[in-house]
Each structure stands twice: as structure tokens, then as C-alpha cells.
Amino acid sequence: MTNYNSSNIKTLEFDALIIGGGGSGMRASLELAKSGLKTAVVSKVFPTRSHTVSAQGGITCAIQSADPNDDWRWHMYDTVKGADFIGDQDAIEYLCSEGPKAVFELEHMGLPFSRFDNGRIYQRPFGGQSKDFGKGGQAARTCAAADRTGHALLHTLYQNNVKEGTDFLNEWFAVDIVKNDKNEVTGVIAFSIEYGEVAYLKAQSTVMATGGAGRIYASTTNALINTGDGLAMALRAGFPAQDMEMWQFHPTGIYGAGSLVTEGCRGEGGYLVNKDGERFMERYAPNVKDLAGRDVVARSMVLEILEGRGCGENKDHIYLKLDHLGADVLNAKLPGICELSRTFAHVDPIFEPIPVVPTCHYMMGGTPTNINGQAFNRINEIDSIVPGLFAAGEAACVSVHGANRLGGNSLLDLVVFGRATGMFIQEEIKSGGGVKSANVDDIDGALERLNKLNESNSGYDTSQVKKQLQDCMQSYFGVFRRGEFMEKGLNELNEIREKVNNLHLKDKSNAFNTSRVEAIELQNLFEVAEATAIAAYSRDESRGAHARDDYPDRDDENWLFHSLYDPQSKSISKRDVNFSPSEVEAFPPIVRTY
Amino acid sequence: MTKDTLEINMYRYNPEQDKFPYIKSYSIKKPIKDIMVLDLLHLLKEQDESISYRRSCREGVCGSDGMNINGKNGLACITPISSVLKNNKIELRPLPGLPVIRDLVVDMTEFYAQYEKIKPFLQNSTTAPEQERLQSPEDRDKLDGLYECILCACCSTSCPSFWWNPDKFLGPAALLQAYRFLADTRDLKTNERLDELSDPFSVYRCHGIMNCVSVCPKGLNPNKAIGEIKTMLLKDKDKIITSDGVMN
Numbered sequence: 055m056t057n058y059n060s061s062n063i064k065t066l067e068f069d070a071l072i073i074g075g076g077g078s079g080m081r082a083s084l085e086l087a088k089s090g091l092k093t094a095v096v097s098k099v100f101p102t103r104s105h106t107v108s109a110q111g112g113i114t115c116a117i118q119s120a121d122p123n124d125d126w127r128w129h130m131y132d133t134v135k136g137a138d139f140i141g142d143q144d145a146i147e148y149l150c151s152e153g154p155k156a157v158f159e160l161e162h163m164g165l166p167f168s169r170f171d172n173g174r175i176y177q178r179p180f181g182g183q184s185k186d187f188g189k190g191g192q193a194a195r196t197c198a199a200a201d202r203t204g205h206a207l208l209h210t211l212y213q214n215n216v217k218e219g220t221d222f223l224n225e226w227f228a229v230d231i232v233k234n235d236k237n238e239v240t241g242v243i244a245f246s247i248e249y250g251e252v253a254y255l256k257a258q259s260t261v262m263a264t265g266g267a268g269r270i271y272a273s274t275t276n277a278l279i280n281t282g283d284g285l286a287m288a289l290r291a292g293f294p295a296q297d298m299e300m301w302q303f304h305p306t307g308i309y310g311a312g313s314l315v316t317e318g319c320r321g322e323g324g325y326l327v328n329k330d331g332e333r334f335m336e337r338y339a340p341n342v343k344d345l346a347g348r349d350v351v352a353r354s355m356v357l358e359i360l361e362g363r364g365c366g367e368n369k370d371h372i373y374l375k376l377d378h379l380g381a382d383v384l385n386a387k388l389p390g391i392c393e394l395s396r397t398f399a400h401v402d403p404i405f406e407p408i409p410v411v412p413t414c415h416y417m418m419g420g421t422p423t424n425i426n427g428q429a430f431n432r433i434n435e436i437d438s439i440v441p442g443l444f445a446a447g448e449a450a451c452v453s454v455h456g457a458n459r460l461g462g463n464s465l466l467d468l469v470v471f472g473r474a475t476g477m478f479i480q481e482e483i484k485s486g487g488g489v490k491s492a493n494v495d496d497i498d499g500a501l502e503r504l505n506k507l508n509e510s511n512s513g514y515d516t517s518q519v520k521k522q523l524q525d526c527m528q529s530y531f532g533v534f535r536r537g538e539f540m541e542k543g544l545n546e547l548n549e550i551r552e553k554v555n556n557l558h559l560k561d562k563s564n565a566f567n568t569s570r571v572e573a574i575e576l577q578n579l580f581e582v583a584e585a586t587a588i589a590a591y592s593r594d595e596s597r598g599a600h601a602r603d604d605y606p607d608r609d610d611e612n613w614l615f616h617s618l619y620d621p622q623s624k625s626i627s628k629r630d631v632n633f634s635p636s637e638v639e640a641f642p643p644i645v646r647t648y
Numbered sequence: 649m650t651k652d653t654l655e656i657n658m659y660r661y662n663p664e665q666d667k668f669p670y671i672k673s674y675s676i677k678k679p680i681k682d683i684m685v686l687d688l689l690h691l692l693k694e695q696d697e698s699i700s701y702r703r704s705c706r707e708g709v710c711g712s713d714g715m716n717i718n719g720k721n722g723l724a725c726i727t728p729i730s731s732v733l734k735n736n737k738i739e740l741r742p743l744p745g746l747p748v749i750r751d752l753v754v755d756m757t758e759f760y761a762q763y764e765k766i767k768p769f770l771q772n773s774t775t776a777p778e779q780e781r782l783q784s785p786e787d788r789d790k791l792d793g794l795y796e797c798i799l800c801a802c803c804s805t806s807c808p809s810f811w812w813n814p815d816k817f818l819g820p821a822a823l824l825q826a827y828r829f830l831a832d833t834r835d836l837k838t839n840e841r842l843d844e845l846s847d848p849f850s851v852y853r854c855h856g857i858m859n860c861v862s863v864c865p866k867g868l869n870p871n872k873a874i875g876e877i878k879t880m881l882l883k884d885k886d887k888i889i890t891s892d893g894v895m896n
Contacts, residue, residue: 161780164770173782
């Protein structure tokens with residue numbers, strides 16, 4: 055096996071490099087390809103296989119179609135409240151006010167949105183949506199293409215990238231960041247999965263658009279490829295991660311299989327019942343019932359199960375009832391759900407309820423960025439931009455989702471901030487502000503991990519260690535968390551770290567070696583899991599998706615802050631939440647009820 | 649071989665080690681629950697990490713794991729083993745008709761090239777309104793059964809016409825998308841699109857064999873879309889009304 059170093063690998067040079075071919079990556083690349091800059095999208099799968107394809111219910115945005123009086127400020131209020139007040143209000147303001155432009159652009163690109171009779175884009179109600187700052191009742195703000203919005207969005211973006219001639223390095227896998235001694239990022243080390251060829255991909259700007267890492271848990275709605283590669287690369291390079299304790303458990307993952315069942319089901323009038331057939335959300339969220347925030351619904355479901363009111367033989371799941379909506383509505387509005395349910399739950403929702411259980415779904419945390427996608431480091435308690443490094447989408451924490459993301463806000467996040475990142479990079483490069491370089495040692499350093507794996511003669515088995523990691527996270531860092539259990543989890547993670555650092559790659563071949571990819575992905579998962587565990591243990595309060603048995607209340611005095619994980623010291627510090635939107639008055643924290 | 653054991657015969661080929669592809673036999677204890685073919689592959693990969701296949705969403709929406717399962721193309725992740733088992737045996741092969749990179753992984757370059765040929769993006773050079781372009785629900789319904797394609801290539805690689813002329817016949821997947829844009833009232837390049845399809849190969853090599861329909865894991869009907877294209881081509885193209893209502 056070749057030992058790779060800067061003299062035996064080739065260098066491919068670009069203006070901008072986008073790691074990840076999902077929604078945010080391809081929205082950024084579209085902006086850059088149109089500008090004429092030399093841009094490449096590096097994707098470990100053909101772009102339409104990215105996880106954005108699995109998004110179902112829609113993209114939330116005040117486009118004033120269902121309600122001509124809708125207001126992006128109402129959307130902003132809902133998002134701030136949904137985030138349990140640790141979302142940055144400047145970023146949320148940007149998301150909600152720029153949103154309509156980004157959604158209409160998608161329509162102009164050809165996205166096949168469903169329509170109302172007047173020809174405008176169809177919008178459906180989703181959880182946590184209100185009119186008039188919570189005072190005007192339920193809003194319907196989620197723009198949808200049936201229940202296949204992510205698929206329609208991802209394919210539309212790929213198609214338009216084909217139109218604009220974007221360069222794709224498909225089935226290339228990025229391994230580690232190359233940075234110089236000034237902590238400037240100059241690109242990545244990557245290899246072609248198809249042939250095994252290793253290269254230094256050099257660029258003025260590198261965007262981590264690598265999505266989430268839901269595979270740190272045993273039970274997840276996430277694709278097998280969601281292994282947090284970009285975030286892990288940033289952590290290994292010494293850059294921080296923000297709000298890593300905040301993981302969303304989606305109320306309705308198919309029991310046993312994990313596949314997502316869209317919140318749009320409840321938006322269209324479906325509801326959850328326990329073993330007695332009781333619509334229990336009426337007790338937990340008397341006003342909006344099944345359309346409360348996802349964290350609230352997921353916790354209520356777990357409580358029903360813990361108190362013995364779960365469904366099925368083992369009383370370990372909940373039923374999602376849809377049959378009362380009728381075959382016509384289900385076939386027209388939720389065809390994909392009917393299909394998934396028949397395949398994975400063996401029930402036809404037209405006649406029977408779907409067995410569901412809260413399932414890991416979304417990483418609210420990530421690489422901290424500003425609204426231009428620029429990643430930053432924290433030096434002496436001051437945010438300091440990392441030259442050359444950007445992040446967008448689920449990999450980033452900008453932070454618009456705070457402690458709990460609202461349904462439909464992730465697709466909006468992808469296109470709004472993918473677009474913003476693309477626009478910023480274009481300006482920066484054109485004004486000559488992007489050039490940096492790395493030396494031989496910097497490049498060799500970034501090759502170390504790959505070389506070590508390639509040279510391994512003994513050690514641990516990837517699939518076994520992965521299971522151990524996933525079980526550990528599921529057991530100790532799930533929907534409810536407690537200090538003493540998390541201590542056990544942290545100890546277990548220390549043991550797993552040793553194994554992850556000493557994996558044995560038996561198959562050393564070059565052509566489409568998925569074992570090599572999976573070993574590196576496991577190392578990435580571990581970085582994300584460790585950050586999650588340390589952040590969860592540190593935040594001794596309950597807020598949004600982070601629910602502590604031992605600290606059941608929100609503690610604004612001590613924790614109205616972002617947590618910032620420093621991978622070098624493996625410690626948590628606090629960072630102020632932004633309460634300074636530019637156009638509207640900031641929304642102060644209130645007690646969060648639905 | 650007992651009734652509690654599954655026999656999986658898998659096409660194996662690693663270009664760095666093997667002169668020729670071969671079939672390798674694996675046996676595995678029959679799982680108590682019905683599992684998907686993809687789950688079976690995961691179990692086999694735990695035994696033998698050198699097995700290579702693509703996978704991503706594991707729920708039938710990303711189109712990564714198209715393969716030939718007991719003689720029929722399908723997605724491993726939504727094919728329950730109970731639906732394909734024959735005498736407790738399963739044979740897994742790569743999609744036919746495309747070059748094999750390794751094991752169950754095929755080189756899809758030619759497949760994607762045909763997709764790109766049909767200009768798979770909306771073409772409308774009129775100034776976009778500030779909001780969305782309007783489209784009636786009835787017009788939008790025309791895209792159902794077309795836009796849902798996941799580019800898994802199960803259809804095109806089951807098509808004898810595509811095997812014969814993979815460079816000149818567009819194949820069912822690309823043609824389904826060609827019709828998706830012809831059917832979209834917002835697209836204004838109907839005539840140009842038809843012109844590009846009017847040669848003897850692009851569309852007309854489809855002989856209605858219908859393998860595409862029988863294998864599509866999303867239940868789509870490329871054959872019907874191809875029929876619609878042929879109908880449009882047969883009409884006098886000069887009389888086609890474009891979506892902006894202008895008689896060309």
C-alpha cells in the first residue's frame with residue numbers, strides 16, 4: 055500500500071470547493087457556477103442520492119399563498135420560540151425575510167410544487183406555526199410538492215447545476231482539511247471512491263455542506279451516509295462546534311425501521327393515539343395538540359410509553375392515525391407515506407394506523423458560522439473568522455434552529471444559506487481576498503489518518519465498533535438525559551475512542567472500496583458523538599430538544615447561551631445568543647407552551 | 649443446506665485481483681423476521697468486508713442500490729427477501745448492460761449522459777415574475793408519475809433496446825424525464841425538445857417491450873411517457889401550441 059505524501063499525490067486547483075452535493079451544497083455551487091468561478095462539488099454519492107432527497111413535508115416560508123396576509127415576521131417569531139430562544143435572531147430574521155425570494159427561485163428553476171386552485175404554490179400547516187405572533191391561531195406555511203418536497207428540490211437543484219455546467223467530483227470522499235500555520239483552510243485531501251486515487255483539492259474557499267450525522271444513534275431517520283464528515287473534519291482541524299447537545303428526535307419514525315413519516319401527516323389532520331385510542335396530545339398541548347413543537351410531541355410520546363400506555367405487544371410505540379382522512383386525501387397529499395408505510399410497517403394507512411416512535415432526525419448544532427457561511431473560531435472569547443472555511447445546511451450552526459428546529463425550516467435553511475454562502479464567496483474571490491497556501495508539511499499532516507488506516511495490520515472491526523458507538527449514544531444521550539447515566543456513557547466513549555483510533559482495514563484494494571469509506575465515516579461519527587456527549591453533560595438545564603431528568607427546568611440565567619465545544623481541550627464554553635435583528639424588535643424569552 | 653439457511657450467490661469482481669468475474673456462494677442463518685435484501689447485504693458484509701455495493705437512504709428514494717435480484721432489477725432496500733426467495737436461494741448480480749466497476753457496482757456514466765442529453769431542466773426565457781409562475785392543479789397533475797423518478801437505472805438496464813444502443817437510444821429513464829419537461833406547462837421549448845428527439849434512435853428504438861414498467865421500483869410507467877412523446881412527434885410540429893398560448 056502506497057504511503058501517500060505531498061510529492062506522490064496530485065493537486066487539483068479550484069476557486070471554490072463545495073464538499074457535499076445535497077441541498078445547501080448544490081444551492082451554493084449553482085450561485086458560484088453562474089458567476090464563472092472554477093467551482094467543484096465533491097460528493098461521496100451521486101448528488102441526487104444525498105439525504106435532502108428524503109425530506110418529505112415541505113419548505114416553510116411566508117410566501118403568502120395559503121394566507122395573503124401572512125408575514126415573515128410571524129414565521130420569525132415561531133422560529134425563535136421553536137428554538138427555545140437560543141437561535142440567533144439576526145440569522146433567523148435573514149432566513150425568514152430572504153426565504154420567499156429563495157423559494158420563488160426554486161419554482162422558477164422548475165421545482166414541481168403542488169398547487170392551490172388559483173395556481174399558486176400549495177402550503178400546508180406544520181407544527182409550531184402561528185399567525186400574528188402566536189395570537190392568531192394555526193398557520194399553513196409549509197410549501198410542498200406532495201410529500202416528496204426534498205426529492206423535488208434536490209433533483210431541481212441538480213438539474214440546474216447541469217444547466218450551468220458545474221463541475222462534479224462524484225463519488226469522491228473528502229478525508230481531512232488542509233490548513234496552514236496561520237489556521238487558514240486551503241482545501242482538503244480526498245480520494246476517488248471509484249479508483250482510489252488520492253488528491254489534494256486546493257481552493258480559496260472550502261464549503262462544508264456535508265449534512266448531519268444522525269448515524270451516531272442506533273435508531274435514526276437519517277440515510278446511511280449521514281456521518282457528519284464535514285463537521286468531524288473541522289473538529290479534527292481544531293475548529294469548534296456549537297450546540298452539539300441539541301439533537302431533534304422526530305416524533306414519527308416508523309417503529310422498527312426508522313424511516314421518517316412526515317409531520318405533514320399531522321398537518322393534514324392525522325393525530326397520535328396511545329393504546330387506549332386516546333388522542334393524548336390534547337393533554338400535553340391543549341391549544342395546538344399534535345402540532346406542538348417536535349421536541350414537545352416526542353417527549354409526550356416517550357412519557358406515554360414509559361407510563362404503560364404504549365401500543366403493541368410490548369407497549370413500546372404509538373399509533374399515528376390517518377385513516378379518517380380518506381383514501382383521496384392520502385393518495386393526493388401523502389402518496390409517499392402510504393408507500394413507505396406499506397413497505398416498512400406492513401400497514402396501509404388508508405385502513406390502519408402507522409406504528410411510530412420518536413427517532414433521531416436532525417442535528418441542530420454544527421460548525422458555527424455567520425450568515426455568510428463563514429466558519430469562526432473562538433479566540434479569547436471573541437469570534438474570529440477562519441479564512442477559507444465555510445459551512446452551510448445541517449453541517450452548520452448559523453444558528454437558526456437553536457435548541458429545536460421547526461418542521462420545514464431545514465429545506466429553507468439549505469437554500470437560503472447555501473445561496474448566501476455562494477454569493478459571499480463570489481464577492482470575496484472576485485475582490486482578491488481569498489488566496490492562501492499551505493506547505494508540504496501541512497499537506498502531509500492531512501494525509502496521516504488515511505495512511506494510518508491503509509497501513510493497519512491489526513485492530514478493531516469497523517461494523518462492531520460502529521454498533522457499540524450507536525448503542526452507547528442511544529442508551530445514554532437519547533430523548534431524556536440524566537447526569538449519572540451520561541457519566542457512564544462518557545466512560546464508554548473513552549473506550550470506544552481507543553478502538554476508533556485503531557481500526558483494522560482488511561481490504562486494502564483501491565477500486566470502490568466501501569470498507570475504507572466506512573472506516574473513515576466511523577471515525578467521523580465518533581468525533582460528532584463525543585462533542586454531543588460532552589455538550590449534553592455540560593448543559594445542566596432542559597431546553598428544546600435537550601431534556602434532563604435531573605434538571606427539568608429551563609435556566610435562562612445560566613444557559614440562555616450557545617454551548618461551544620472546543621475539540622482541543624474537550625471542554626464547553628458559553629457564547630452569547632444574538633438578540634439584535636436589524637429590522638424588527640428582538641423577541642425576548644417567554645415561557646414556551648403550545 | 650437446511651430450511652433455516654439462506655444461500656446467496658453473488659457476482660464478485662475486483663478489477664485489481666480478478667481476471668474474470670465469478671459467482672461466490674455465501675450461506676447465512678435465515679433471519680427470524682423478513683428483512684430487505686439490503687439488510688442481507690449488510691449481514692454479508694460483516695462476514696466479508698470486501699463486498700462492494702452502493703447504498704444511501706435505505707428507504708427507496710435515493711436510487712443508489714439498484715441491482716439484479718434473482719433475475720429481476722430492483723432496489724435492494726425495499727425488496728423483502730420473502731418476495732424473491734426461490735428454494736431459500738437468492739442470486740445477486742449488478743444491473744445488466746453497464747460496465748462493472750466492482751461486485752454490484754456498475755459504471756453509470758452512460759446512463760447519466762443520456763439523462764443530460766434531454767436537457768433535464770426547465771427552459772423558460774420569459775422574465776420571471778416576482779412571485780412563482782402560476783400553474784393550475786390540473787396542469788401540475790400532468791407531472792405526476794414523471795417527476796418522481798429516482799434515477800436508479802433499473803428500467804434502462806432492463807431494456808434490450810438500451811443494451812443494444814446505449815449511446816444512441818436514450819432509454820426509458822431519460823425519456824421519462826424528457827416527457828416530464830414536455831408535459832410541464834411552464835417549459836417553453838417544446839418544439840426544440842421534440843426536434844432533438846425526432847431521429848430514428850433517441851425515441852423510436854423503444855419497441856414497447858415493457859420491461860421498464862415491470863421493474864420500476866416507484867411504480868412509474870416510462871412506456872406510457874414514450875407513447876406520449878411519439879404521439880407528439882407524429883403530430884405536425886408546426887401546430888403545437890406552446891404553453892404561453894402562442895400558435896407557432
